[in-house]
Amino acid sequence: MYTIAILGNFTILFIVKREPSLHGPMYYFLCMLTVSDLVLSTSVLPRTLSIFWLNSREIDFSACLTQVYFIQCFSVIESGIFVAMALDRYVAICHPLRHSTILTNPVVAKIGLALVLCGSIVRLPFLLLARRWPYCRxxxxxxxxxxxxxxxxxxxxxxxxxRYYGLFVVFFVTGLDVLFIAVSYTQILRAIFSLPTKDARLKTFGTCSSHLCVILAFYIPALFSFLTQRFGHNVPLHFHVLMPTYISWCPPC
Known part of the structure; x- marks a missing residue:
């Protein structure tokens, strides 16, 4: 699964780079998502494989916190990328004549930079707090x-x-992302259903269907895993282990 994730994501980057017709906002956001997936997979899976293949079951404390930070940071970035992709689909469908003037290359670059800064800053308190705690268990x-x-x-x-800050990040930061995506797709669906013919509606909806599937594949397991880890005290331990590992094994791209 890790090999498939690496090859698949690098293939996307290679094709977008080599094909000039793909040099547009939708594919730039797709490349951002691809890079985020590569970082998330590489943050988790090599270490996981070393446990099962090499029986290497120890990790340095600093390396552990670094791994936590990268996973948390790029999870926020990936969620933000989904919002950016929803914005791109909204502009493309609801304001097609203004798409090239609204989502210019500089605007896309600024959105990408803002997402990286947001992910880095929002998750930094986790790292700072974890370094200050005493560990006696x-x-x-x-x-x-x-x-x-x-x-x-x-x-x-x-x-x-x-713990409270973690809940704040999930329900406020990620919750806002989900809200923006929901609002965007509400407007998109209204625009689709107002089209005159069934073929036009199906063709337009087809441009959004893959994005919707990726969103569901990302948010539903992540939210379920988050809630079971904090409130699912009766959930078997192996489920707590398998669900987060599944999320890292099966990146959206």
């Missing part, structure tokens, strides 16, 4: 990688700040 994490909530549970200090 077991140093065993029941996961195939350093998951944030698993590290939090190892601390013997009061970790309510980190």
């Amino acid at each position: 077991t140093n065993i994490i029941p996961h195939t990688y350093c998951d944030h909530i698993a590290v939090v549970k190892l601390a013997c200090n009061n970790t309510h700040i980190s």
Whole structure:
């Protein structure tokens, strides 16, 4: 699965780079999503494979926190990219004549930079808090990688700040992303259903269907995993391990 993720994402980058007709906002956002997927997969899977293949079950504390930060940061970035892609589809369908003037290359570049800054800053408090806690419990994490909530549970200090901040990020930052996507697609669907012919509606909806499938494949397992880790005390341990690993094995691209 890791090999497929690497080859598939690099193939997307190669094709977009070589084909001038693909040099547009939709494919630039797709390339951003591809890079994000590559970072997420590479942050998790090589370490996971070393556990099963080489029986390498130890990781340095700094390396563990670095892994946590990259996973958390690029998860936020990836969520933001979905919002940008929804914006692109909204402009392309609802304001097609203004698409090239609204989403210019400089605007796309600024959106990409804003997403990177947002992901880096929003997740930084997790890293700073985790470095300050004393760890006096077991140093065993029941996961195939350093998951944030698993590290939090190892601390013997009061970790309510980190837990509440994690909930804030999920329900406010990610919640806003989902809200913006929902609003965009509400307007898109209204525009699609107002088209005069069935063929035109199907053709237009076809340009959005793959994006919708990717969004569902990203948000539903991630939200389910987040809620079960924090509130699913009766959920079997192997499920807590398998669900996050599945998310990293099956990137949207």
